[in-house]
Amino acid sequence: MNDPNGPFHWRGRYHLFYQYNPAAPAHTNIHWGHASSPDLAHWDRHRVALTPTPGGPDEAGCWSGCVVDDDGVPTAVYSGIDRNHAGLSSICLAVAEDDGLMDWKPVPAPVLTGPPPGFDVTMFRDPFVFRFGGRRWALVGAGHADGTPSVLVYDCEDLYAWRFAGVLVDGRDPVASRTARLPGSASTGWECPQLWETPGGDWVLAVALWDGDPRATVYLTGRLLADAHGNPRFSPRAGGPLDHGRDFYAPSVLQHTEADRALLWGWSWEARPQQDVDRAGWAGVLTAPRVMDVHEDGTLRVAPAPELELLRASEPFGAGPLPDAYDLEITARSPATVGLLRSAAGAELTVGLDPADGTVILDRSDWPRSRPDGSGPLVLRTPPGAQLAVRVLVDGSLLELFAGDRAMATERVYRRPDDVAELVVSGEDVQVRCWEQGPPNPA
Incomplete structure (x- = not known):
């Protein structure tokens, strides 16, 4: 397994999906695995949720994305790549066919077949859907030919008809530039963008730093503002490493509005030799859920989800x-x-x-x-x-x-x-x- 995807609270259960190769401990042949829990501590593993479609836009993998409630229909929004993707994904949809989210039906045509024209985008992936100003929007992680990383934003009030709404924030922003230039972690693309609002009204943007390989994950705190056309723009005031360890990447967040909190999971990759991975027969774990908030100075506030105490002897x-x-x-x-x-x-x-x-x-x-x-x-x-x-x-x-x-x-x-x-x-x-x-x- 690798990236967590689409944490979703539905009918009293937490659902967590994740990138998953059911055939081998290798980073290829990506499906979506699925687990659910009533309490964030005890999890049931379910059958595979999303499978690549031969000849379809996701035939080379169902990669990172999210799950949203589309007028009562749980819908997965994810990056699909074909055999000739060259770093650019399509944005695909799949709809749940039952309340347990066990059976999913892919929508045959992607809602986006690639980046907007005229932007010279060389990396385009990992949609994340959120609400702002009474509308639904989506972020997509991107990198540009001149080496500038960015997060693009789309209006997707109609989940089947997306409109490009510009750049949410990019690597030329002074705060973002300082934050994303961690020692040894300069990036040419930002992937797996995640955005959430804290109970105090601050907004947090997390991005994974990519330069041809995954490097680190950083956060920015600040304000989400509407431009002259009503499109969201992010104004950072502070930032730093989301996780200071060496083995954390590609987080996914659940804005759990009923509980007025944001929960975050990350992927922890293997740091052992490949022969040890092959011998074990598995690779990759997800972190425990973390409750995310912001201190008054704009720095991140983080704690393990209190439900984890249910596992204590x-x-x-x-x-x-x-x-x-x-x-x-x-x-x-x-x-x-x-x-x-x-x-x-x-x-x-x-x-x-x-x-x-x-x-x-x-x-x-x-x-x-x-x-x-x-x-x-x-x-x-x-x-x-x-x-x-x-x-x-x-x-x-x-x-x-x-x-x-x-x-x-x-x-x-x-x-x-x-x-x-x-x-x-x-x-x-x-x-x-x-x-x-x-x-x-x-x-």
Whole structure:
């Protein structure tokens, strides 16, 4: 699996789709997988939702997109590519034929066969539909021949008749330019655009940085304004990395209006050698759902969805052997270090906290990876204070770290046979509680 797609709340259940190859752990032959949940914690896996149509606009893959309620008809809006796509997708639709969203019927003709004329667009994909000013609009991620990344916007009040409405924001915007030029992550295209409104009225735009390969994901916060023609334009005021870890990309957001919150999932790719992936027979995981909001200074506020506490065992512990899946809370009032994993050579995977300095340091230096992007300590910064809280979610190789409500990092840490997983706490004023996470729903 790779990108999460189309999170959707329908008839009391959360539905989550995802790019999926049912035949092999390889990034090709992309279908849409499907899972649903009543509570964001216990998930049922369902049969494949979208399948490429031989000879159709999606014959080479049903790629990223979203799901919308089109006057009572759940409708998937997604990138379809044919055998000659050259980086440009068509925008395709498929409609659900039952309330359980198990059966989907593709619409034969795409609503868009490519980018607007005259824009010299070399990358065009990943539609995302939202509402603004009483109308329905869609974003499409793009890159231009001169190297400028952008997010295009369309009027799609009629989901079957799209009108190009210009550029929402592009890489020439000063705030966007600074944000998207992270070290080692310059981009020529922005893909998987996601846009949502926070309870306080701020808007957040997330884009995945692409330069021929996936690099990182960033966010921009700001205002959504109407231009002279009523078309939406995004005015950023702040931004930064959406996730500070090395193993997070292509997020998807659910604007859950009934609960007045935005939920976000990301894709965590494999960081192990391909031969290990082939031996395991699977590749890719999705992160836990995260609740997204904005601080007064325009920076991102993030926390794991509270429903994840439903997976906790009845009693916490404060030290000792660690299970394969656990939920860890750390609260420090002075410098502290929490060890999670120890190698046979004595190296440790640790989380260090310094409240006065406002830093959280994840040291994963001794756990090698196949991706050429370094392995030194990762530093997350929070406002200095008298107390610092950290949450760590681990499920097998997936580690998700939340530094207060200010920063998050997703990492893949693969245990070796001789590694020792043990919770070891050092520090004078630190409280640690850890819960084993329950097994997944077997249904």
